[in-house]
Amino acid sequence: MTARVLGMPAGGKAQPNDLDKRRVERALKTRRRYRYVAPAVLAVPGGYRIESACCSRNIDPEGGIVDIALLLFDEAEGEWDLFRKDHGKGLWEWESRHRRLSALLDVLTFDEHRKFWQ
Template identity: 60%
Template sequence: MLSATLNQTAVRPFAHPNDLDRKRIERALKARKRYRYVTPSVTTTIGGYRIESPCCSRNIDRDGGVVDVALLLHDADGARWQLFRRDHEKGLWQLDSTHERLPLALERLNVDPDRTFWQ
């Protein structure tokens, strides 16, 4: 009975989301190159963070509503960050890139040379 209890507690919980990294993401988004006049929000999801923003371009939402921008998931086994972009036509998340560190993923998101995130 005791060994079963120890095995259950040995399973490590998700390291993400956590409030520290959520705040780091919020601060980093202030350095983005596109749509600097809107305020994106960072919400938590299982294993990571979802970034949403008002759609000022009206390309995705003609009414200017809040749209998904990016999804950041932490792969605990590989200790990597997966950065996803939203395919709004299909309503699916697509893997954009994988990064060893969170700042590298955020740099890719902030620069967004092909406008795949900030549409």
């Protein structure tokens, strides 16, 4: 079976790619928290890192750029891992696993417990 049939770009790894990057950017516009800042979606090996200005000043009192989330695609399993940043430790913490990018984006944009948009 070819990569194109499996939904992966021909001739390369599935992530990152421009189509999914745009999907993430579009989904972030629908988030419920801190809608007045413009987060950046950065391609990283295997997925995307989201960063944004710290408008709440909870993490960075000066309002600098902070990490929000890390989205990594497990090619072997065909699933997405969602990580949040523990800013106190400076480490990424695993949050959840999703079969579909859209399900992961629902968790990230709703963020009921303010795990991402702090």
